Structure formats: structure tokens, C-alpha cells
Amino acid sequence: MITNLTRRAAIASLAALGLAAGSAAPAFAADKITLRMATSGSETDQRSVAMADVFAPMVADFVDYQPSYNGTIFTQGTELDAISRGNLEMSITSAQELAQFFPEFSIFTAGYVHQDAAHQVAVFNDPLMDGFKETVENDLGVKLLSVMYLGRRQVNLRQPKEELTVNTPADLAGVNLRMPGTDAWQFLGKALGAAPTPMAFSEVYTALSTGAVDGQDNPLPTVVDAKFYEVTNQIVLTSHLVDLNYIAIGKAVWDELTPEQQEVVQKAADAAAESGRQKQLQKEADLVAFLEEQGLSIYEPDLTEFRNQVQSMYLDSEFAATWPEGVLDKINTLGN
Numbered sequence: 001m002i003t004n005l006t007r008r009a010a011i012a013s014l015a016a017l018g019l020a021a022g023s024a025a026p027a028f029a030a031d032k033i034t035l036r037m038a039t040s041g042s043e044t045d046q047r048s049v050a051m052a053d054v055f056a057p058m059v060a061d062f063v064d065y066q067p068s069y070n071g072t073i074f075t076q077g078t079e080l081d082a083i084s085r086g087n088l089e090m091s092i093t094s095a096q097e098l099a100q101f102f103p104e105f106s107i108f109t110a111g112y113v114h115q116d117a118a119h120q121v122a123v124f125n126d127p128l129m130d131g132f133k134e135t136v137e138n139d140l141g142v143k144l145l146s147v148m149y150l151g152r153r154q155v156n157l158r159q160p161k162e163e164l165t166v167n168t169p170a171d172l173a174g175v176n177l178r179m180p181g182t183d184a185w186q187f188l189g190k191a192l193g194a195a196p197t198p199m200a201f202s203e204v205y206t207a208l209s210t211g212a213v214d215g216q217d218n219p220l221p222t223v224v225d226a227k228f229y230e231v232t233n234q235i236v237l238t239s240h241l242v243d244l245n246y247i248a249i250g251k252a253v254w255d256e257l258t259p260e261q262q263e264v265v266q267k268a269a270d271a272a273a274e275s276g277r278q279k280q281l282q283k284e285a286d287l288v289a290f291l292e293e294q295g296l297s298i299y300e301p302d303l304t305e306f307r308n309q310v311q312s313m314y315l316d317s318e319f320a321a322t323w324p325e326g327v328l329d330k331i332n333t334l335g336n
């Protein structure tokens with residue numbers, strides 16, 4: 001099994017409630033359209049900042065933008081279902097969450113597939129994405145507006161480098177690595193050679209501080225924003241996943257917008273994604289020095305070993321069997 005909630009099960013459960021995709025009523029407040037946006041990210045995360053500072057002002061004439069952060073209203077991983085049911089209008093979702101409904105999205109969760117931020121944009125805007133986007137719209141009632149850059153995920157451990165130096169995947173054997181709680185994430189942890197533990201993002205700081213887990217993986221800006229550096233001692237620069245998120249909006253609320261409003265919302269989402277991307281790239285470049293000042297060891301392992309192991313595990317996996325013919329080759333041709 002590679003998914004907890006298959007497409008068929010998801011659609012059946014929505015239909016049983018009479019809330020199949022597209023039938024949910026959007027929320028209107030006075031003469032403005034209310035767009036509640038839920039994310040497990042913090043208010044200071046660059047994706048949240050871009051939505052609040054770029055997206056919201058651009059749509060302010062007709063939208064009342066209402067963000068909620070840190071998974072407070074909807075816990076991590078429940079947002080898509082909430083949009084589908086009409087309980088939420090927007091979220092910053094992930095390919096890993098979409099892969100719970102549509103296993104083929106696991107192609108965008110596989111280690112060492114996306115090469116950099118520009119490659120993510122090229123892939124998202126390429127016709128190869130059309131089928132993926134249509135499936136999400138038609139079967140889940142969710143429209144993917146734009147692709148956001150989260151950054152290069154790195155392995156961040158409690159153990160000091162003197163105790164554990166990670167050069168190859170074999171060095172991560174038995175390391176209890178927190179990964180987010182879906183099958184696609186857990187597989188990535190295994191592919192890295194670690195022993196993955198599923199856990200919501202909001203619980204990670206405490207788990208690291210008590211030693212309930214040995215480490216976690218996230219891009220450097222997240223390590224700083226969530227203060228994981230306070231409770232860890234090293235960062236192994238595996239860059240195993242150039243991670244992305246999608247700005248998602250309910251299809252029902254989208255369909256209620258006029259064509260002119262849709263154009264403004266689309267432009268605002270693209271502008272927010274671009275602004276967040278540039279800031280996140282800058283932070284990734286700047287934060288190595290800050291983290292070293294905090295006393296963390298930061299070093300590159302044998303990347304060829306990591307890439308070879310991760311790629312071969314994916315190609316041999318049940319995930320790869322769900323990837324539409326030719327898409328991986330097409331993604332590769334869009335890279336450098």
C-alpha cells in the first residue's frame with residue numbers, strides 16, 4: 001500500500017456527505033469574498049509572508065483574506081479535505097498531501113528529481129502538469145494556482161558531529177528521523193537510510209528537545225524560523241528534496257469569481273509565489289553563517305552515494321509504478 005486514502009475512498013466519502021467536489025458553497029462576507037487560508041507554516045515563514053504581503057493586497061478590492069497559521073484551525077494534512085468539503089477556501093498544500101489522494105503526485109515528492117527553484121516553476125507551467133491539475137480540480141474540487149519554493153531539505157540532527165558523522169546513507173541506519181506523516185514522506189526517510197517517525201510539524205520542536213526523535217529534515221530557513229537550531233547540533237547538506245508547495249484554492253469559490261477576478265487572483269498568486277521564492281533563496285544562502293554562529297556543524301556528505309541510493313529506491317518502488325509514462329523523462333529534460 002502506498003496511500004492511506006485512495007482517490008476512490010476520498011471521493012466516495014465526500015459523495016456520501018453530499019459534498020462532492022464543486023458543490024460546496026463559497027463563503028461570502030458582506031460584498032467581499034472571504035478566503036480563509038490555512039497553513040501549518042508559521043506567520044513568519046516566507047510563504048505566509050508572501051501571501052499576506054503580496055497576495056492579499058493585490059486581491060483586496062474584492063477579497064477578505066483570512067489566514068490561519070501553525071496548523072491551528074486545520075492540522076497538517078487535513079486542509080485539502082477541508083477545501084473539498086467547503087470548510088476552507090485556500091491552503092499552501094504539498095505534493096505529498098496530494099499523493100494521498102492521487103498516488104501519481106508522488107513523482108513530485110521523490111528525492112533528487114527537482115533540481116532547483118527554476119526547475120519547479122518550469123515543471124509546474126509545462127503541459128505535463130495539465131493532467132495532474134485537471135485531476136485535482138475534477139476529483140477533489142481543488143485548483144492549484146501556483147508553485148511555491150520551500151527549499152532544499154537537509155538532515156538536521158541532535159547528535160554532535162563528533163558522535164555521528166554522516167557521509168553515506170548507511171551512516172543514518174537506526175537514526176530516528178522525524179518525517180511528516182504521509183506515506184510519501186515516510187518513504188523518503190527510508191530512502192535516505194534512516195528510520196522515519198511520522199509526526200506533525202507542530203510537535204517537532206518538543207520532540208527534538210526531549211530526544212523523542214534524533215532529528216528532522218527541512219530547508220535551512222525552516223530550521224531557523226522554527227528554532228530547531230536551538231535543540232539540534234548538526235546539519236548534513238543532503239539536499240535530498242528541492243521541496244515545493246502549491247497555492248491551492250477551492251474550485252467552487254474559484255468558479256464563483258468573475259473572469260476578471262480570476263485573472264487578478266491568478267496574478268496575485270503568481271506574484272506571491274515569486275516574491276516568496278526570491279526571499280527563501282536569499283535566506284538559504286545567508287543562513288549557513290547564522291547557523292554556524294549558533295554552534296551547529298554544517299557539512300556536505302557524499303552526495304553521489306545519497307543520490308544513487310535514493311533514486312534507485314524510488315525507481316524500484318510502488319510509487320514509480322503510478323507515475324504516468326514519460327513524465328519523469330520530461331521533468332528531467334526541463335532541468336539543467
Ligand code: KDO
Nearest residue numbers: 040041042094180201217218222
Ligand atoms: C514539514 O512538516 O516538515 C514541512 O516542511 C512539510 C511541508 O510540506 C510543509 O507543510 C511545511 O512543513 C509546513 O508548512 C511548515 O513549514
